[in-house]
Amino acid sequence: MIKIFIDKDPVEVEEGTTVLKAAERAGIHIPHLCYHPAFPPEGSCRMCLVEIEGFPKLELACSTVVKKDMKISTKSERVVEARKAVLEFLLAEHPLDCPICDKAGDCKLQDYYDEYGLFESQFKEVKEKREKKLKIGKTLILDQERCILCTRCVRFLREVTETQELGVFHRGVHSSVNIYDGATVVNNYAGNLAEICPVGAITDEDFRFKTRSWFLEKRESICPLCSRGCNILIEYHPGFARFEVPKKVYRIKARENPEVNGFWICDRGRYGYSYLEEGRADQIILNKIDGENVLTWENISEYLGEKIKRLYSAKKATGIALILHTWLSNEELFLVHKIFKEDLKVEKIFFADPPQIEADGYLLTSDPSPNIRGALEIGFDIKTVDLDALADGTDFLLAFGPFLSGLFSLGDLKEALDKIKGKVLFSYYSNELNSLFDIVIPVALIAEKAGSLTNVDGIVQSFQPALEPPGESLPEWKVLADLGKKLGIDSKFFEKFTSPDAILGEMGKKITFFQEKE
Amino acid sequence: MIKALGYFIEIIRGILITARHFVVNLFFHILKVLGIKTKRKGAVTIQYPEQKKEIVSRHRSLHRLMTRPDGKPRCVACMLCVTVCPSECIYVEAAEDPDPEIQKYPAKFIIDLGRCCFCGFCVEACPEDAIRMDTGNVHFAQYSQQDLIYDLDKLIG
Numbered sequence: 001m002i003k004i005f006i007d008k009d010p011v012e013v014e015e016g017t018t019v020l021k022a023a024e025r026a027g028i029h030i031p032h033l034c035y036h037p038a039f040p041p042e043g044s045c046r047m048c049l050v051e052i053e054g055f056p057k058l059e060l061a062c063s064t065v066v067k068k069d070m071k072i073s074t075k076s077e078r079v080v081e082a083r084k085a086v087l088e089f090l091l092a093e094h095p096l097d098c099p100i101c102d103k104a105g106d107c108k109l110q111d112y113y114d115e116y117g118l119f120e121s122q123f124k125e126v127k128e129k130r131e132k133k134l135k136i137g138k139t140l141i142l143d144q145e146r147c148i149l150c151t152r153c154v155r156f157l158r159e160v161t162e163t164q165e166l167g168v169f170h171r172g173v174h175s176s177v178n179i180y181d182g183a184t185v186v187n188n189y190a191g192n193l194a195e196i197c198p199v200g201a202i203t204d205e206d207f208r209f210k211t212r213s214w215f216l217e218k219r220e221s222i223c224p225l226c227s228r229g230c231n232i233l234i235e236y237h238p239g240f241a242r243f244e245v246p247k248k249v250y251r252i253k254a255r256e257n258p259e260v261n262g263f264w265i266c267d268r269g270r271y272g273y274s275y276l277e278e279g280r281a282d283q284i285i286l287n288k289i290d291g292e293n294v295l296t297w298e299n300i301s302e303y304l305g306e307k308i309k310r311l312y313s314a315k316k317a318t319g320i321a322l323i324l325h326t327w328l329s330n331e332e333l334f335l336v337h338k339i340f341k342e343d344l345k346v347e348k349i350f351f352a353d354p355p356q357i358e359a360d361g362y363l364l365t366s367d368p369s370p371n372i373r374g375a376l377e378i379g380f381d382i383k384t385v386d387l388d389a390l391a392d393g394t395d396f397l398l399a400f401g402p403f404l405s406g407l408f409s410l411g412d413l414k415e416a417l418d419k420i421k422g423k424v425l426f427s428y429y430s431n432e433l434n435s436l437f438d439i440v441i442p443v444a445l446i447a448e449k450a451g452s453l454t455n456v457d458g459i460v461q462s463f464q465p466a467l468e469p470p471g472e473s474l475p476e477w478k479v480l481a482d483l484g485k486k487l488g489i490d491s492k493f494f495e496k497f498t499s500p501d502a503i504l505g506e507m508g509k510k511i512t513f514f515q516e517k518e
Numbered sequence: 519m520i521k522a523l524g525y526f527i528e529i530i531r532g533i534l535i536t537a538r539h540f541v542v543n544l545f546f547h548i549l550k551v552l553g554i555k556t557k558r559k560g561a562v563t564i565q566y567p568e569q570k571k572e573i574v575s576r577h578r579s580l581h582r583l584m585t586r587p588d589g590k591p592r593c594v595a596c597m598l599c600v601t602v603c604p605s606e607c608i609y610v611e612a613a614e615d616p617d618p619e620i621q622k623y624p625a626k627f628i629i630d631l632g633r634c635c636f637c638g639f640c641v642e643a644c645p646e647d648a649i650r651m652d653t654g655n656v657h658f659a660q661y662s663q664q665d666l667i668y669d670l671d672k673l674i675g
Contacts, residue, residue: 099596099645100622133618209612209622212597242630243609 004070013066020048020061023074030074031083031112033090033198034150035062038263039159045150046086047112051076058082080116087117093128093173094199095145103200105213109148130176136166137185139205139271140193144176147201153177153193160264161187161362177201188360191270195253196263206271207251211237216250219466222453223252223269224327224446226357227367229455230254230261230269234276234447234466249276249467259459266364268357281430281442282471288438297474297482300439304398305486307422311396312344312489319395321348321420323385325403326369328476329451330460330514331503333371333378335480335494341379343489348394350385351375352403365456370446374454377513387416396422400443400476405433426476442473449475451500460514462504477503573654578638580655581629583673584648590615591674593648595624599640607633608640627673631658632666 001012006023013022018041023030033045041063048061053071058078073079090109098104130144154166154177165185169178179185185193194204216235223230233255239247252273254265284295311317322340324333340346359366375382385407390397397420404413410432417423417436425437434440446453448469452462469475477500484494497503507514549555564571573579584592595612613625640649660666 099598100594104596133621209595209614212601214601215597240606240609242606242633243628245609 002066002068004066004068004072006072007074008071015066017066018062019050019052019059019064019066019070019072022066023050023061023072028074030061031108031116032062033108033112033148034152036152036155036196036263039152039155042151042155045090045148047083047090049079049082049086050074051079083112083116084119087113088119088121088123090148091117091121092123092125093145094148095127095143097146100209101143101146101200102203102208102213103146103197107200108198128173131178134178135184136179136202137190137193139267140185140190141203141205141208142177142179143201143203144178146199147177148199149175149177150198151177152196152198153202156189156193156196157185157187160192161189163187188266188268188364189264189362191267192254192264204251211250218253219447220255220464221447221466222370222461222463223265224370224453225269225272225275225368226266226363226365227370227372227456228261228363228365229370229453229459229461230265230363231257231461232265232269234273236467247468249273260455260457260461261363264363266360266362268364275428276445276447276467279429279431280470280473281427281434281440282473283442284472285430285434285440286438287435287440297441297472297479300441301479301482301486304424304483305488307396308344308483309487309489312487316395317344317346318348319393320344320346321350321390321394321397322346323350323352323390323397323399323401323404324375324380325351325353325401326367326371326375326382327353327401327403327446328371328375329446329449329453329500330371330374330378330507331451331500332476332480333375333380334503334507334511335477335484335497337378337380338490338493339480339484339487343487348390349380349383350390351380351382352385352399352401352407354403354406367456370455371453373456373458374452374460377454377458378507378511387412391416391419394420396420398424398426399437400426402427402429402431402433405431410436426479428473441479442469442471443479444469444473444475448473449477449500451475451477452504458513462500573656575652577654577656578636578641578651580631580653580658581634581640581649581651581668581673582653583627583670584650585674590620591624591627591648591670592646593624593627593644594620594622594646595627596622596645598643598645599649602639602643604637604639605633605635607631624670627670629668629673630666631668632663 002015004011004013006026006028011022011026020030030048032048034042043060043063049058050061051073052059132143132145134142136142151168154168157166158164165179165183166177168175193202215237217238219234221232221234223232233253234249235251236247236249239245252270254263256263311319324336354368356366357368414436423437424439426441426443428443428445447466450464452460454460481494481497485491508516546558586592595610597610600608600610607630609628610624611626612622615621615623638651641651
């Protein structure tokens with residue numbers, strides 16, 4: 001550790017770090033456009049100029065390494081003047097078509113002009129005419145006029161995906177980012193380009209002109225589409241109540257987590273957000289029920305508890321079968337394990353997960369469900385559903401998840417399920433599968449509840465609800481905790497579980513893997 | 519007691535002022551009706567709707583959307599008016615224009631005049647001078663709220 005002075009304040013920093021990083025750690029923001037923490041400094045935008053005592057010229061904060069007793073000023077008159085000048089040069093060739101630019105609102109150039117610029121342009125010359133709408137990838141559109149040549153995109157494709165589809169062509173005022181002879185950007189991480197572009201040069205067709213970024217609410221969550229568990233930001237529009245425009249998710253962005261996904265997410269996670277809203281089940285469905293009319297979860301949990309208790313006391317718990325999936329959080333799987341495996345000693349526990357996908361060797365894994373590792377650590381043996389074994393001698397079936405329909409045809413499922421007397425489904429979606437069950441209870445997706453997931457590398461990540469669950473949907477941990485209480489075998493154990501945190505705390509006591517790490 | 523007397527004096531003075539205005543206005547108005555002294559303003563009443571008050575140039579009246587020379591709307595659906603509108607009465611949906619110089623145009627542009635408070639913020643926020651409130655039309659009362667919802671065709675027309 002060495003001591004440096006930033007704006008006269010002494011700061012202790014690690015040796016070998018850069019001025020920009022040191023300032024960031026001290027809570028001082030130095031404006032920058034081309035610098036991205038994932039890449040080595042490039043120094044092409046010149047926005048991060050700072051004054052260092054003893055240096056004749058202004059220095060680049062992003063690439064200057066700190067030295068002992070360095071005296072840096074980030075707000076001196078010379079620096080402010082230089083920043084303004086740099087912005088003026090950047091904007092000299094910038095088209096200022098913010099009204100039709102999707103980046104407006106989270107554009108760094110816009111922010112910096114507002115903070116450090118606010119000048120009248122002195123340039124009277126006509127701006128260079130360039131390509132305005134160049135399709136460079138499946139969903140990417142390049143606007144060369146807006147580009148400030150920070151080369152973040154070029155460096156991303158060189159260093160992260162190593163595919164190098166983009167390059168800087170020509171020289172001087174004519175230089176522009178472009179693709180090589182019609183070879184478009186094709187890789188599973190292309191969506192990140194629109195995100196790292198500090199201006200609106202690369203925009204995403206998936207988001208193009210749909211809404212404006214300042215309307216969007218941002219919520220943290222975890223991507224459930226593979227077992228990597230990438231950290232994401234879900235951005236949704238709260239809706240225009242006056243015009244009956246409902247709430248809608250517009251995009252998914254990567255959230256930094258150096259342990260899991262770094263700064264990136266794959267395109268499967270970025271563009272596959274339709275699962276959040278399309279075809280969701282939002283009310284409890286009763287297809288067939290013996291006895292009184294039950295329509296609230298309160299009544300249904302009573303009914304289910306009674307039913308399972310009766311089977312248990314008649315020593316017929318072996319007639320209970322369970323279909324689980326690994327979109328369930330650690331807490332939920334733990335509760336299932338406790339209720340059905342430990343207390344009721346149910347043997348027929350199957351798993352129905354979405355079919356395997358092709359891994360891409362970087363972030364995307366071959367398991368399209370987020371918590372397989374968690375299920376293994378809790379003590380489940382992941383057996384895929386076998387319809388014959390499932391139907392054989394089963395009186396009562398509790399099925400979780402909508403993924404059964406992806407594994408078997410509806411006819412086969414109907415044949416097997418018709419042999420079972422009582423069937424209950426907890427599903428996210430309303431589809432044909434629901435008609436095969438007596439009771440269908442809508443449940444909340446990972447983005448709509450709290451809990452934790454164990455990723456492929458064994459990292460336990462907690463998450464909080466990002467969206468509201470639709471209609472009557474309930475989080476499964478609540479469903480299971482209620483069921484545990486109603487069963488009455490060990491109801492004291494379930495009473496303290498009022499939140500997923502409480503369940504995770506209990507798990508830490510019972511399973512060493514989930515112990516809180518120091 | 520003396521204080522209460524003061525109040526009475528003021529009330530009587532007020533009544534006298536009103537009465538004077540009444541009598542003077544009545545006198546000149548009768549003269550005007552009879553065709554004498556027509557240039558002098560009689561009663562202040564404007565005989566609406568036969569007689570209409572002139573609308574000053576800065577008056578904020580019914581909105582209109584401006585068009586480009588070729589008849590397309592000048593609006594680029596940047597949604598700044600939607601953002602700034604305090605009564606949340608504007609709704610815009612953007613669409614892709616094949617011309618790369620235009621790129622974005624409003625597929626839907628709806629103003630709910632039943633909610634509009636005629637503050638003129640949308641006009642000020644517009645970066646393209648696409649919306650103006652200078653039609654001079656202040657007579658658009660309707661029998662149903664639905665008829666007060668103006669869409670793109672109505673606003674351009």
